[in-house]
Amino acid sequence: MHAIEDAQALKLLAPNRFVLDWVRDHYIGSIRDVLAELDSNNPIRVELGIGSSTPAVEPPASAPAPPGGEERRRERRAPPTGNLNAAFTFDSFVEGKSNQLARAASLQVAGHPGGAYNPLFIYGGVGLGKTHLMHAVGNLIVQKNPDAQVIYLHSERFVADMVKALQHNAINEFKRYYRSVDALLIDDIQFFAGKERSQEEFFHTFNALLEGQRQVILTCDRYPKEVNGLEERLKSRFGWGLTVAIEPPELETRVAILVNKAAQAGVELPNEVAFFIAKRIHSNIRELEGALRRVIASARFTNRGIDLKFTKEALRDLVALHDRLVSIDNIQKTVAEYFKIRVADLLSARRTRSITRPRQIAMALAKELTGHSLPEIGSAFGGRDHTTVLYACRKMAELRESDNRIAEDYSNLWRILTT
């Protein structure tokens, strides 16, 4: 709580309604008692409110003027780069097989905003670079046309702004604001699920923007049709433009991301260190960055150079945890369950297709997700030779290219095991 004092009154400001009520219910008596003790003849009044005495954190200079409420009387047009993160550009985006298509589509959109690919719908798991790409498009649009009004916001902010506008009778301002932009970038639209009024409002905003040939870019954690609690008409409209997926980055891309991030922090990362981290952390880029940050921070704190030995020490806990979460045992169990066979089948000498495929998938996953060597994996699969494991890995790489079904099974299992 923030406190403002003057001669007659103590004004206490709570950050939100909940805290205000809490203080009123639990503490107001004690506060009054204390104040009465200070000067019983002339007790100080206590006033409770919501707000902040000093803006403790400056809002970013480029934040769009939120419509509604107090801000309503201010300049309605936001600065042209509303909330875009300047660090998220195409240059700083590390390209790999997993995100090639999404990147290419985003570049197209940045070159021809409001054109054929509208909306651009980018979907994929957490921490794979959706937000980065979205900002990259926005930044490039503004770079090409400094007058373009590009607004980025998280879906929660859209909902909160709308609620605020409704409370302040400013819904028309809200509509005008969001329908006047040149490009609207909304992140994580799965959080619209179940919020019907927001969906309704967004539906009309979306239509208005598309009709006016303004660009809309959306991200989501899954394919539009798979979002529960989203209106059908929205789902179908999301598919009107271009829908692209981002997959988890493969090892080489993870290494490139680490080297790139380290360079941005002014650190030269030895290759073997990058490979060590990238091999063990495969779920998403945020966790990869977190591990790198920790290594850099520890190196600075202890004043040591970053080599493999140091990295292993700094990430000891993290690595131990991952080894526990993704063990060969765990992979065998998960794969057996997925294909509805028994673990004993995977380890057996049986060579029917219904067993060999899952076995090969499990071996390839073990190679990709654990630090075990080929001979170790072979022996964990019923004492097989390391060449059998090598063959399984090659076969899988080949089948994932040629057989969609197997590619899907593999990436499903990969996701189950790593998240």
Place this chain on the structure above:
Amino acid sequence: MTATAQQLTLGVRLRDSARFDSFLPGPNAEPLAALRALAEGQGESPLYCWGAAGSGRSHLLQAACQHAGARGRGAAYLPLAEHAVLDPAMLEGLEALPLVCLDDVQAVAGEARWEESLFHLFNRLRERGGALAVTADCAPAALPLALPDLRSRLEWGLVYALAPLDDAQRLAALQLRARRRGFELPDDTGRYLMRRVPRDMPALFELLDRLDEASLAAQRRLTVPFVRGVLGEA
């Protein structure tokens, strides 16, 4: 609640003794320094410290709030273990503060409303430039979270495991606490205590407080015979 100490405390008070200088760095000097930097407006956010009960999680977070508050930087301390009497609505508007500390985040793992509200708070704080410090009893990857978005954000920052203290460090931590309270704890008395009572630090600190009061009342120093007498009474 004065303008200089702007901590927001609900349910629990910030313990006066929970300061950075009453925390024995021991094997945890690095997370301690990282948290101090964060409280001073530098350092990396989010910062996530995990460890067993008694590893000093609450001490560290409360110290961070106190440290920030003493520098005129508003800070909020939220003990999520008390979530039964709290509500996710209390997270609204916290992004106006330079530092938000969430203690025992594992307590709300699996609760959809809490998880989503924490996720949104994270995003708003990040947008505004505010810092977030989190503690839990396990690493982010091991939290039973339902929302992967929240997990990946917790994994994004600096993650430290708080290492337990060995016997010598526990003794040093007790003596540091005693000195902060203005009395000396002799080595042999400290070791006697550690043999006699449960080994977790909170229990030891509580006992130390009791002994301090007893020694004040009896006007006696904390010798082994005196302590034996006090413990015998209990």
